[in-house]
Amino acid sequence: MRTPDVSSLLADIEALVCCESPSKDHDALTHSAAAVAAVGRRLLGADPEYLVTDGCTHLRWRFGDGPPRVLLLGHHDTVWPVGSLRTHPYSVRDGVLRGPGCFDMKAGIVMALHAAAALPQREGLAILITGDEEIGSPRSRPLIEEEARSCDAVFVLEASAEGGGLKCRRKGASLYRIEVEGRAAHSGLEPDKGVNAGVEIAHQILTVAGLADAALGTTVVPTVLSAGTTANTVPAAAQVAVDVRAWDQAEQERVDRALRALRPALPGARVHITGGINRPPLDSAASSELFALADSLTPDLGFGPLIAAAVGGASDGNFTAGLGIPTLDGLGAVGGGAHADDEHVVVAELPQRTALLTALAQAVLARRTSENDDERAGSASHP
Structure with a gap:
């Protein structure tokens, strides 16, 4: 599987980080949504749906005619007020990327879009990028739950746990x-x-x-x-x-x-x-099968084994796990300092983590396609 180009990932992350988007500033969120849409349009060749609830802008891509089977889930709002770029400018030095919201979770959005672009086929894929996660998702929760109900897997692009761990359990x-x-x-x-x-x-x-x-x-x-x-x-x-x-x-x-x-x-x-x-809590039962799948894919991608982490922070993955949908979280950037002055992303980890997301989505989509083929073959043999 082709590893994403680092320079392309960085250029797109810079475009999103430099478009500030605090959760309660709806004008800023409108501009941020347009920046995300522009990156997605270039990579995916498709415009998203703009879903505006009480002035807050969310984005959704759906591929195929049927209900989604795999959901890539993220958010473009941050905790950083407009003007934070003056004190925390975007930068890449010594392999470390910095800037407000880079780790939580502008880099994760870019990774999701690049991962989707690398899929050989996107039938059954959906991407949902919301605008109010940092304040508890009061407007986007119904959208998230609606999109997840038909899915075999939800992959959440929140930043990784310490050491790059995937978030398999959340309070x-x-x-x-x-x-x-x-x-x-x-x-x-x-x-x-x-x-x-x-x-x-x-x-x-x-x-x-x-x-x-x-x-x-x-x-x-x-x-x-x-x-x-x-x-x-x-x-x-x-x-x-x-x-x-x-x-x-x-x-x-x-x-x-x-x-x-x-x-x-x-x-x-x-x-x-x-x-x-x-x-609700994200229990390890919701993530164990997907974590095992992810861990099995890493040798072919040139890294591993993966770390399964339990964390106190909650995310929109808690909603999907609460519905009983298999959910794997923490698939976004490796780094640290979420919501803090030292927020940062480790650049070297971006390509392989993006490739892992592509492999995961492809594996789940292919499994559904194989099951459908088996069902059709069985029907043909028993007229």
Whole structure:
């Protein structure tokens, strides 16, 4: 199988990295989608469908007349705000590529498009590139699940785990917001007439943090916190975001029940809970067969063996695995520093990882074609 040209991969990655695309900036996402579409059009000879949901732009390619059998899944939004290129410019030095969103996951998009272009036939292939993964995929989840339902395999182009590992198991993710209503008062003249929302949210944070279970790998982390208005006013309102990760659904449900049962600690305070379970766990049962297939292909590609990794982060692959669809994640770039100042991609790994994706898609598509041929042969022999 032909190994993709590194210079071509790098040129396309540069085009996408230099088109900034924070999740909540719909204008930026529109420009980013056009950049992705241009790369895909050149490589695949086909325009994508533009799927716009509540102003957020996603892209989809489908090949063949029937339902898709293999889905290449990625996202073009990033956590980096517009202007990040000024402080984190695109660069390639000493075999390392840098730039905002390069590892998570602009390189993965380019790898998917190059892998699809190298397939001898694309009948049954679909490519879906969404625009809101970094904020929990609130608009794209129905699109992802619709596209995956008929598939024999979903290959997720999220970046690899440490050491290039494929992500064969992921924690489920739940996202919440706890809002507290108190009562304002002058903090010097009559603080006793107020209900301090800041103190109440502190009680809630300690309770919430206690829901974690280290033995089971369940994390419950209060994150973004705000309270009050001025330094001399008893806070009338406060809020905190809570990030929950768990290896199994029972733990997600336990924490969910506990959060919804929270009650105020201070007389006169009110507590409101919003959010819930966002992504189910990606269990190793969903990925084991595809991982074995990938590992069997590496000797012919000149590398291996592969590493199977379990990670705390969630992805859109959690949705497809939750449907019972075989899903293999972490097939994108090798590198590190996702969401951080040292985000980077190891250039030397790009061609062989792209070739692996092509081989995987080809193997699954060929297996379906062979099964259909056998069915037709059986029907012909039994008129």
